[in-house]
Amino acid sequence: DAKTTQPTSMDCAEGRAANLPCNHSTISGNEYVYWYRQIHSQGPQYIIHGLKNNETNEMASLIITEDRKSSTLILPHATLRDTAVYYCIVRVADTGNQFYFGTGTSLTVIP
């Protein structure tokens, strides 16, 4: 699975959009970009995933560059409950493949 690079930490003002970047320059054509988050002491929570088109769901939007070498997770109106560690993972969409969780980005939403 391709390696990802994320900033160690970020701050965001409550109510503003949080934009979390991820670089995955070695991504393969059949690898998806997944985003998970982990709120303190809880299990990781699935947020969104995509292959090459931008995706949106009730939690977030995922913007993938045309060359697929980077992506951005957007939380449109960050709340204090969005404070968490966010993980960007690239992998083949196969149910048996392990998810390699790196150190992620620690997002702090500031009141």
Next chain:
Amino acid sequence: DAGITQSPRYKITETGRQVTLMCHQTWSHSYMFWYRQDLGHGLRLIYYSAAADITDKGEVPDGYVVSRSKTENFPLTLESATRSQTSVYFCASSDYEGQFFGPGTRLTVL
């Protein structure tokens, strides 16, 4: 309740004792996984299972044993617990949308 559950949520044990952590999912997902997470580290895969009676090692399998006699259950056993196995343990199951995690078991080995 639908979803994935783990028990116990908290466990304190002593070095050398056998401990079993339970994981149960109601989705009938074929694949299930066990991870451990240590302070300041990401998740590391211990074992995974592709289906009932099929299991395989992950990154850090030493000191652990798994079994999967039924699709919905995937217990993890520490046969002789060591202090280095103090950690938070997460179970997960997966479909094509991704992996879905349980709430975790916080294990302390004294």
